[in-house]
Amino acid sequence: MRRCLALCMLWFAWPAHADLAAGQAALKECQARAATPTDMGRCLGLVAEACISGERGATEGFCHTAEAMSWMQSLAGEAAAFRDLAADRDAQDAFEASQDRWQAWRDAECDFRQRLARAGGDDGQRAFDQCVGDLTAARMAALRSIMPRD
Numbered sequence: 001m002r003r004c005l006a007l008c009m010l011w012f013a014w015p016a017h018a019d020l021a022a023g024q025a026a027l028k029e030c031q032a033r034a035a036t037p038t039d040m041g042r043c044l045g046l047v048a049e050a051c052i053s054g055e056r057g058a059t060e061g062f063c064h065t066a067e068a069m070s071w072m073q074s075l076a077g078e079a080a081a082f083r084d085l086a087a088d089r090d091a092q093d094a095f096e097a098s099q100d101r102w103q104a105w106r107d108a109e110c111d112f113r114q115r116l117a118r119a120g121g122d123d124g125q126r127a128f129d130q131c132v133g134d135l136t137a138a139r140m141a142a143l144r145s146i147m148p149r150d
Helices: 002-013 017-033 037-041 046-053 060-085 089-119 125-146
Strands: none
Touching (some): 017 060, 046 060, 060 089, 060 125
């Protein structure tokens, strides 16, 4: 949460904001078109790539963190839609419990990957951020595959 607040505060002051906005728009468009988990996987990296290739001086670390945060924001929207479609309160409660446990697992898994990267001489933040993006994309694809259709 602290990391999120720090990133959000930087978000509005950072000169790469326009590049990030372009990357986020590309991500949203890609996610909207994604019909399969493979399609969703093709959306990974769009925010970071736009941010890194921009001409506004953003660091790779900042851009990969922005990518992870963008995926987390997308998942929050997907989860809200899923919650709204749940048949009853019992199903909504079960989904909330599932989502809470999944997020705890994701955070533990990404912390593990970060520590492995640190042991290899890296600072590990990029490994953590990429892990968050990868696992969140997979979660979004999984939710879409079971989401009730109209």
